[in-house]
Amino acid sequence: MIEAKNITKTFGKLKALDNISLSFDKGQCIALLGPNGCGKTTLIKTILGMVVPNSGEILFDGKPIAKEWLYRNQIGYMPQIGRYPENMTIANIFDMMKDIRKESAKQLDEDLIESFNLNSMMNKKMHTLSGGTRQKVSAALAFLFNPDVLILDEPTAGLDPLSSEKLKEKIIIEKEKGKLVLITSHVLSELDELITQVFYMQDGKILFYKNLSELKNETGEEKLTKAISKIMMAY
Numbered sequence: 001m002i003e004a005k006n007i008t009k010t011f012g013k014l015k016a017l018d019n020i021s022l023s024f025d026k027g028q029c030i031a032l033l034g035p036n037g038c039g040k041t042t043l044i045k046t047i048l049g050m051v052v053p054n055s056g057e058i059l060f061d062g063k064p065i066a067k068e069w070l071y072r073n074q075i076g077y078m079p080q081i082g083r084y085p086e087n088m089t090i091a092n093i094f095d096m097m098k099d100i101r102k103e104s105a106k107q108l109d110e111d112l113i114e115s116f117n118l119n120s121m122m123n124k125k126m127h128t129l130s131g132g133t134r135q136k137v138s139a140a141l142a143f144l145f146n147p148d149v150l151i152l153d154e155p156t157a158g159l160d161p162l163s164s165e166k167l168k169e170k171i172i173i174e175k176e177k178g179k180l181v182l183i184t185s186h187v188l189s190e191l192d193e194l195i196t197q198v199f200y201m202q203d204g205k206i207l208f209y210k211n212l213s214e215l216k217n218e219t220g221e222e223k224l225t226k227a228i229s230k231i232m233m234a235y
């Protein structure tokens with residue numbers, strides 16, 4: 001579904017992505033992990049076409065994404081920090097997005113709007129929202145148009161435990177429908193029940209890309225946190 005071939009991206013002298021090749025498929029929920037600054041967000045933005053690589057190409061459903069826009073309609077993206085027109089209300093933001101996409105109400109997935117109880121806050125302006133509520137708006141928008149691919153950058157950061165749980169349940173439902181989910185998180189313990197693969201980056205390179213079961217078997221550890229620390233000691 002998403003393929004990257006020899007992607008390199010430099011910022012000045014820094015190689016943020018260093019010859020990355022990968023293949024992500026439907027039904028997978030991939031944890032994109034690695035230390036701060038290893039290139040996770042740059043990789044996500046390259047897949048989204050927001051960062052243009054110096055070399056290499058990204059294919060979406062077999063077609064190169066360069067100068068393509070329509071493929072983006074199939075991706076729901078939840079950024080690490082959602083930036084919105086601050087004077088707009090939550091309702092304005094949702095209406096604007098629906099207007100841009102021209103989707104009929106039937107095709108909309110409003111599960112998270114309901115489970116986060118956003119309907120009771122629709123008239124609040126974005127600049128008045130708490131960090132967690134802003135995060136809920138970003139999550140609800142990422143899922144709203146029923147995309148085939150979900151890219152979630154630190155989705156539970158700032159969410160209270162109950163809301164984190166609701167979001168995790170929603171991710172599992174969508175993964176089980178056969179969608180591709182790509183997720184970054186520094187809280188490894190919350191990924192255990194979600195993910196099928198671990199894609200681990202360091203200094204712009206892939207350190208390993210393994211099935212969760214393979215990782216657990218190799219390390220003899222049941223918990224992702226322990227499996228990752230054990231495998232890192234071997235590198």
Ligand SMILES: Nc1ncnc2c1ncn2[C@@H]1O[C@H](COP(=O)(O)OP(=O)(O)OP(=O)(O)O)[C@@H](O)[C@H]1O
Binds near residue numbers: 014040
């Ligand atoms: N627009 C930019 N201009 C210059 N350097 C950048 C730019 N974007 C990213 N970088 C650099 O590229 C490297 C990778 O950054 P990136 O945001 O992809 O890391 P990350 O793995 O997502 O980190 P974190 O876990 O902290 O979110 C970092 O050294 C960062 O400073």
